Amino acid sequence: MKSYGIGLGLTAVLAAIFAVQNPDMISVRWLAWEFALPQGLWEVLMFGLGVLLMGVFAVVAGWENRYRVARELSRSKLRIAALEKEREALLSAAQAAGTTEEEINFIEGGLKV
Numbered sequence: 001m002k003s004y005g006i007g008l009g010l011t012a013v014l015a016a017i018f019a020v021q022n023p024d025m026i027s028v029r030w031l032a033w034e035f036a037l038p039q040g041l042w043e044v045l046m047f048g049l050g051v052l053l054m055g056v057f058a059v060v061a062g063w064e065n066r067y068r069v070a071r072e073l074s075r076s077k078l079r080i081a082a083l084e085k086e087r088e089a090l091l092s093a094a095q096a097a098g099t100t101e102e103e104i105n106f107i108e109g110g111l112k113v
């Protein structure tokens with residue numbers, strides 16, 4: 001986390017230097033509004049807006065991924081429960097058919113040497 005803070009601080013210092021070195025006024029129109037600010041400030045603001053938007057997209061993608069993993073885990077648990085139920089039914093059928101204990105042990109866990 002330290003490196004993240006150092007990188008963020010360094011980026012802020014570089015952006016401030018850039019803003020000070022580009023003092024020319026620029027007028028920007030967007031929809032019905034018109035804004036006039038120094039060029040360096042515009043670029044720093046747009047960079048900050050881009051960082052903010054990417055942060056929002058990253059959070060949404062994280063939620064999406066968390067939901068997908070939770071759904072897959074739920075499906076896996078249901079599949080495991082169904083397979084365990086089927087296993088118990090097969091072992092009961094094997095015991096009812098007169099299968100020996102040695103054969104049942106082999107079916108359950110494989111041959112143990």
